[in-house]
Amino acid sequence: MAYQAHTDADRQRMLDALGITSVDTLFADIPESVRATGLDLPDPEPELLVQRRMTELAARNRVDLVSFLGAGVYQHHIPAVVDAILSRGEFMTAYTPYQPEISQGTLQTIHEYQSMLAELTGLPVVSASHYDGAAATAEAALMTIRATGRNRVLASRAIHRHYLDTTRTYLGGRFELDLLPTSPDGTTDLAALERALAETDRPVAGVLVGQPNVFGVLEPVGDVVRLAHAAGALAVSVVEPVSLAVLATPGEVGADIAAGEGQPLGIPAQYGGPYLGILATTETLTRQLPGRLVGRTLDVDGRRAYVMTLRAREQDIRRDRAASNICTNQALCALAATVYLATLGPHGLRDVARGGAAAARRLERALADVGIERIHTGAYLNELTVRVPDARAVHMRLLGEGILAGLPLADWYPDDPDLADALLLCATELTTDGDIDRLAGALARHHPVAA
16 A cells, blocks of 8 residues: 555544644643654765765774673574574565464464474563563563552662663652662672562562673572562563573563563674563462463464464553553564574583583683682672773773773663672673683783783
8 A cells, every 4th residue: 555644634634533733732741851852864875875874874884893792682603594594585574464364474473483382482472572671571570569559679780780770760650669689699689579479568469580680690580589589479580591501591580570681692783773572470370471472372263373372462452551552572682692503402502501511611711720710709600700900991992903892881780889890791601711811811911910
């Protein structure tokens, strides 16, 4: 159907029907300071000049760095079949198919995604899908509030800072978000959690904990679940999906909800996305789960068929009763994760997790040899936090040498003196011994202890 723009008469008819005089009235709830205004765009230019300008901008990207950056986005080998499938015209969309009779292929891929993520997380119900790990974590927090009728959420400070910021925005001042401190080993302080849960005048809806957490440390999620449930609260495990190939799953430790970022599952590291928000839960909480659900059934002729199921969801009901009002399905990213998982299989994914862990151990030993030690003593998988005096300046100098030395944690925790000289480093199966030797040698030249 050809696109036809609305005429001035069309718009006036809409305004008359609504009983308002201006479209601006529809946006009165948005503060004027943050409303969209006219775009500051340059004048039109010839196509050749625009191409040259874009080429110059693209050339500013650095693709030659030896990278030890993780912090929520991870570089893994992506089999060629992933891009080959994604490039097929049938799948070039992020949107949910609403006509199952002509969308069986896309619906099946969403169902396969849900099935694989259910196996990976150990939880039976998976939605498809959310913008990113931050949005999924925020939705998980809101699920605990709806399910319990309580207004307070506890979250470990060792959850990714972007996730915490997004969750705080979602809660919007209507609900409380209290952060739990960490112990010297880098795990969430269980004693502080017990004290917070014991405040009977401020009952807790849910407890959020990362696995692994933002420092790369493995959390005692089972203990967190036990304490949360004893206080009548729900437990949310914020996961890194590759780690689930070797760690106990959220379902195995009794978590009620799993949230996380699906980028490590076949999606390239990109500046700002698009990424994939994972959200899984128990059957009891199915009605609280935002997003899409695709089920498998039989058609009138007894043939296997895929359909949207439990459709009383955000796109179909009154806004004030919706589980969520942010409902775009990242179906293309979910397809990438599906093809990636199907290609590797459980043994291949386990090899990816073990390869990163082995590289991280080699990295730790190489840094210890030049006098650089871990800050946290807790067990870790493939990310670790080390202390480097004047970390931010050293980080910048190493960029000039072609090395991206992780993330200076002072950027995320500017008021924490224990992290003022901390670098968060990551290794994956792509990290070579040569990469490790190069980083260790460079840090030795800049590190006062080694010098």
